[in-house]
Amino acid sequence: MTSPRTQLSEAELLARIGRITWFHSLRLRPGIVTPGAKSEAVLAREEEALLGPFDLRGRSVLDIGAWNGAFSFAALRRGAARVLATDEFAWTHPVYRGRESFELAAAELGLEVEMLQVDPTRMDASLGRFDLVLFLGVFYHLFDPIDVLQRMRALTRQVLLVETHQDALEHAAPRMVFYPGRTLANDDTNWWGPNPPLMLHLLRQLGFARIYYRDHPHYYPAEGNRLRGIFAAILPEAEPAMRANFGTEWRDLDAPGAMADFRP
Ligand SMILES: C[S@@+](CC[C@H](N)C(=O)[O-])C[C@H]1O[C@@H](n2cnc3c(N)ncnc32)[C@H](O)[C@@H]1O
Known part of the structure; x- marks a missing residue:
């Protein structure tokens, strides 16, 4: 999987890094880390929270909205x-x-990752199915997230992992808040804020048998509320190694009382 790094000199590599606005802080060489909005420490916590429960050895993984490629x-x-x-x-x-950022990082790290330039609104089952589908930080950017979630279901062989901004936490019933224009974080690509009951019922409706939830390790409780959540949606046919290792940070949303303390 690993091969020699690129032949770029350190100055050339730094110049190429400098042309890009980074989201992920990636350590490409000793002492050279891309200046991402997400720090290395935050990414490490996220990676452990997101991927820790799964044995990925030999599995296929689809990363939707991969950006710089950290996951x-x-x-x-x-x-x-x-x-x-x-x-x-x-x-x-x-x-x-x-x-460009993804290709540069993959080459520097000597990692062979397949890339496909496609918007999630155009993805369908013709791409095949993957043991684990990563749908991280994308749901709320979509004008029609339910259509895309259905597409993601069709691409999932075992587990769909959804990480999303959340809202309407004061409601026990399923709710999703709409943000016109730049009303969420002054960003006109943010459209929706679902609450956990909404995500639970949507995922159930799509045929997932078990849905586990955990708070995001960085955004909560650091920012004082459940601003972001992670849902692991497991298909009935998932193998034990993909559904048996959820630690205490995770809750099975079918367990008695699991939905009770979502409200502030
Ligand atoms: C917040 S980043 C998440 C990146 C990465 N998955 C992570 O969790 O760190 C949002 C991702 O969604 C994609 N995205 C943003 N707006 C989009 C839109 N309107 N339609 C489709 N994809 C969008 C971006 O290209 C980007 O990769």
């Missing part, structure tokens, strides 16, 4: 046999230059 690279390092990274928005963005 695609992490899945490969954790033994995945095949990782397909997809993105379009950030990969074609003139400032983020995401595709």
Whole structure:
């Protein structure tokens, strides 16, 4: 899986890094870390929270909205046999230059990751099915997230992992808040804030047999509320190694009382 790093000199590598606006802080060489909005420490906590429950050895992984590639690279390092990274928005963005960033990082790290430039609204079962589908930080960016969640279901062989911004936590019933224009974080690509009951019922409706939830390790409780959550949706046919290792941070949403303390 690993091969020699690129032949770029340190100055050339730094110049190429400097042309890109990074989201992930990736250590490409000793002493050279990309200046991402997410620090190395935050990414390490996220990686453990997201991927820790799964034995990825020999598995196939699909990373939707991979951006600079932190979670695609992490899945490969954790033994995945095949990782397909997809993105379009950030990969074609003139400032983020995401595709260039991903290719540069993968080459520097000597990791072989398949790449497909496609928007999640156009993905369907013709891409095949993957043991683990990573749908991280994308749901709330979509104008029609339910259509895309159905597409993600069709691509899932065992587990769909959804990480999302959340809202309407004061409601016990399923709710999703709509953000017109720039009303969420002054970002016009943010559309929706679901609450956990909404995600639970949507995922159930799509045929997932068990849904586990945990608070995001960085955004909660650091920011004082349940601003982001992680849902692991397990298909009935999932193998034990993909559904048996959820630690105490995770709750089985079918367990008695599991939904009781979502409200502040
Ligand atoms: C918050 S980043 C998450 C990146 C990475 N998955 C992570 O969790 O660190 C959002 C991702 O969603 C994609 N994205 C943003 N807006 C989008 C949109 N309107 N349609 C499709 N994808 C979008 C971006 O390209 C980016 O890769």
